[in-house]
Amino acid sequence: MERRSNNLRERMLSLIQGAKFRLMNEKMCKLPIKNIKKNFENNPTDFIEYHDSYKSLQTNWPEKPIDKLIESLKTRSKFKIIADMGCGNAQLAQSLPNKVHSFDLVSHNVNVIACNMSKVPLSAEAIDIVVFCLSLMGTNISPFIIEANRILKIKGLLIISELCNRFFNLRKFLSTMQQLGFQIIKQDKSNDCFWTFEFKKIGNPKPYTTLKLKPFLYKKR
Structure with missing residues (x-):
């Protein structure tokens, strides 16, 4: 009982x-x-x-996006430098042998740098992989993607994992990402809750490009 x-x-x-x-x-x-x-x-x-x-x-999710990302990143070179944007408790940095720069709006962990993800304290073209895992917040996410472009090396990798119901139009999303300097190389839509995309940096973003996602709407029961 x-x-x-x-x-x-x-x-x-x-x-x-x-x-x-x-x-x-x-x-x-x-x-x-x-x-x-x-x-x-x-x-x-x-x-x-x-x-x-x-x-x-x-705890109620059959699969967690951060766990999938960790397993995927473990298969890549340990010499790749990663920027974890909106890192929370810096789980990526704790789980990988790579050098991981962990950023979030507030820091409650000595390994996390508190900053706005549209302006991180990294040099241009210093990073091999940028990760946004359920962390693209706000009404306009273009500044975050533009900053990812700035810090990524040419042909560097951008990984985005987001709730699938936040996408207005997938074709338009991918087209806008192209305008922001990123070419889609892989997409995983096998999960009912979140989708994961991998992009390669191919150039600089076009000015005045706006990228938005739907807000996560809570369904009142």
Whole structure:
């Protein structure tokens, strides 16, 4: 009886944490990134709660995008330098032998650099692989992709893993990424929750190119 009660309590807590994450995620996807960063800086507990809720939500996923990314990156050269944009608790850096630069809006880990992902403290063409794993927040994500282009070496790799319901039109998304200097080389849409794309840097972004994703909308039950 006690075990059943504990299991029920755990399920209820998981549902509550999942609802918190979805609501916070929906709110953030509708705001400019500078507002999101300011909110987290003024309310650091919100940042902790967001990531705690995110971890709790993932316990119900049959497959986690970060785990797939780690397994994929382990097959590549350990000498490749990686930038993890919106890294959370820096799981990539903790799981790979590579040099990983970990960035997020707020840092609660000595290995994470707090900054806006549209302006990271790295030199141009210094990185082999840039990763955005469920971290493209805000109303306009073009500045993040443009910054990824700046820090990537020519033919460097950009990996984006995002919730599939955030894409307005996949063909338009890929076309806009081309305008931002990236050619699609691989896409994985086998998961019902998130899609993963790999792009190769082929040139500089065209000016005034705008790339947007849908906000993550929480379905009220």
